[in-house]
Amino acid sequence: MSQVTEYSEKVMDHFMHPRNVGEIENADGVGTVGNAVCGDIMRMYLDIDDEGVIRDAKFKTFGCGAAVATSSMATELVRDRTIAEAMQVTNKAVAEALDGLPKVKIHCSLLAEQAIHAALWDYSQKTGVTIEGLKPPVNDINETKEYYEMEEN
């Protein structure tokens, strides 16, 4: 994707009209991730049925516009998808679905990816279901190597 220097219409739309804001009571998986550098925090709630399909996804984000937009898009991308499909919703996939993010805001999409992973991890811990490729969640995205790769590029 070419270098984006300003917010796309999709980012603005998801920031101004975020989808799936809120909480899911007794969610099957809940995950919270932050970024100590900017202080932003994202919490993701997932409802997962017995077939392993994500029937509902909601979020609460205390953060920048890009963090709100990426959380909103992330919930849209994982809804009605299998867990394996949700694992493909990487920060890159979220940013691409939003028609890109300015370079300084790419890390916000990592918060969305990691919040999904944290919620899936919680589900896996509660149910004993093993999720291929899922690593224990971080509290802070600064603990991931992806964050450093992003900052270097």
Ligand code: FES
């Ligand atoms: Fe912190 Fe966007 S600036 S997540």
